[in-house]
Amino acid sequence: MIVRPLRRVAVVGSSLAGIHAAESLRKQGFEGTITMIGDEQHLPYDRPPLSKQLLSGSWHPTRTQLRNDDTIADLDLDWRRGHAAVGLDPRRRQVHLADGSAVEYDAAIVATGTTPRRVANPRELSGIRTLRTLEDALAIRAALDDEPRLVVVGGGFIGAEVAAEARRRGLTVTMIEALPVPLSRGLGTRMGGLCADLHTRHGVELRCGVSVRGFEGRGSLERVLLSDGTAVDADLAVVGIGSVPATGWLKTSGLEIDNGVVCDPFCRASAPGVYAAGDVARWHHPLFGESIRLEHWTNAREQAIAAAATVMADHNGGREPNPYAPVPYVWSDQYGKRIQVAGRASAQPDEVAVVHHDLVAGSTVALYRSGDRLGGVLAIDAPRRLLPYRRMIADGVSWQDALAAA
Numbered sequence: 001m002i003v004r005p006l007r008r009v010a011v012v013g014s015s016l017a018g019i020h021a022a023e024s025l026r027k028q029g030f031e032g033t034i035t036m037i038g039d040e041q042h043l044p045y046d047r048p049p050l051s052k053q054l055l056s057g058s059w060h061p062t063r064t065q066l067r068n069d070d071t072i073a074d075l076d077l078d079w080r081r082g083h084a085a086v087g088l089d090p091r092r093r094q095v096h097l098a099d100g101s102a103v104e105y106d107a108a109i110v111a112t113g114t115t116p117r118r119v120a121n122p123r124e125l126s127g128i129r130t131l132r133t134l135e136d137a138l139a140i141r142a143a144l145d146d147e148p149r150l151v152v153v154g155g156g157f158i159g160a161e162v163a164a165e166a167r168r169r170g171l172t173v174t175m176i177e178a179l180p181v182p183l184s185r186g187l188g189t190r191m192g193g194l195c196a197d198l199h200t201r202h203g204v205e206l207r208c209g210v211s212v213r214g215f216e217g218r219g220s221l222e223r224v225l226l227s228d229g230t231a232v233d234a235d236l237a238v239v240g241i242g243s244v245p246a247t248g249w250l251k252t253s254g255l256e257i258d259n260g261v262v263c264d265p266f267c268r269a270s271a272p273g274v275y276a277a278g279d280v281a282r283w284h285h286p287l288f289g290e291s292i293r294l295e296h297w298t299n300a301r302e303q304a305i306a307a308a309a310t311v312m313a314d315h316n317g318g319r320e321p322n323p324y325a326p327v328p329y330v331w332s333d334q335y336g337k338r339i340q341v342a343g344r345a346s347a348q349p350d351e352v353a354v355v356h357h358d359l360v361a362g363s364t365v366a367l368y369r370s371g372d373r374l375g376g377v378l379a380i381d382a383p384r385r386l387l388p389y390r391r392m393i394a395d396g397v398s399w400q401d402a403l404a405a406a
């Protein structure tokens with residue numbers, strides 16, 4: 001096989017996965033050109049603080065920057081900030097940008113993340129927001145400063161964090177969740193219910209089993225209309241109903257796209273020279289025996305490093321790297337409590353066992369069975385108890401052995 005020399009790498013998406021891919025290439029000795037293409041004007045910044053420290057005002061926006069200016073300069077990147085990629089031609093090995101220019105590459109790493117789902121509304125109203133970018137967070141924070149009546153649409157982690165911050169400020173908060181229990185998509189009904197209790201105890205009004213039919217107001221939001229015919233008066237709605245992979249720009253690329261850029265276990269997309277990492281990538285996970293896509297901070301970082309390793313191996317004729325098979329990990333902060341999930345706390349687990357519950361400390365650990373194995377663990381305010389289970393999931397420990405270790 002002829003190995004193509006690696007002189008130019010294009011990284012599309014200059015955020016968490018993008019910057020880790022670039023750093024990792026440099027660490028592995030790549031001295032060629034790295035063109036970093038990002039449609040945001042900012043240097044790479046971190047998103048988890050957007051719904052936490054930034055919303056509460058405890059962090060200045062500059063603290064979210066992922067690397068300082070000197071570290072960025074040392075990477076010697078060919079920056080295309082504020083430039084959207086609008087196409088990729090794997091045959092010519094070019095990324096096309098919105099300004100009509102093209103970036104040539106030997107390897108391209110797709111790291112374009114996701115974009116939030118929206119609730120369709122025929123009329124433009126102010127006061128309806130999603131939360132993905134720094135600008136979104138600053139706009140929501142400014143809106144919260146006006147002490148609005150808040151409706152959070154969707155009971156996932158981001159919506160739950162916004163609700164928690166609004167209650168900390170003493171605002172009126174209603175959470176609308178289409179499923180019977182918030183967070184049940186990620187944690188299952190029983191444990192989702194436990195987290196829901198946290199919200200009701202802190203004064204959030206939960207409206208479950210109803211969806212949003214539309215929004216009403218004269219210029220700005222006044223009412224959120226629900227599927228059961230009722231309405232909730234509101235000045236601000238934050239919509240957190242999930243997100244979709246940012247793959248629209250790849251429509252004509254011929255790459256296999258199916259709920260993300262489909263990759264092999266080494267982060268290779270379906271065309272030679274194209275790789276993907278982070279929220280946008282979907283790949284066959286050997287540990288779970290199925291294709292998954294994760295929207296987790298730790299995954300974006302680790303998968304970018306894995307993709308960079310494959311790029312180097314493919315072009316240097318090096319040894320095939322190990323398949324990318326992490327134990328998924330995500331955290332969320334709500335009401336001063338840290339909620340952590342390792343592995344897969346699926347919506348429909350075979351069994352859930354609570355192995356630790358301390359009413360006084362408010363800490364809980366629950367294990368999720370997947371077949372005859374430990375599939376996932378949820379820890380609420382119990383970070384040290386999570387770690388051994390995370391290792392057990394990686395080692396494929398049986399359900400019985402996991403229970404016995406509790």
Ligand SMILES: Cc1cc2nc3c(=O)[nH]c(=O)nc-3n(C[C@H](O)[C@H](O)[C@H](O)COP(=O)(O)OP(=O)(O)OC[C@H]3O[C@@H](n4cnc5c(N)ncnc54)[C@H](O)[C@@H]3O)c2cc1C
Nearest residue numbers: 013015016017039047048085112113278279295296297300
């Ligand atoms: C508010 C919020 C809170 C979160 N909190 C947590 C948390 O507590 N714990 C946790 O584990 N995870 C959390 N996450 C998830 C975590 O931040 C993501 O998993 C991570 O940011 C994914 O990184 P990424 O680089 O793959 O994608 P992104 O961070 O989405 O970056 C993709 C970049 O590509 C750009 N882009 C998109 N399309 C194009 C294009 N065509 N051309 C050029 N550029 C493009 C985007 O503008 C963006 O800058 C949170 C996310 C959000 C939004």
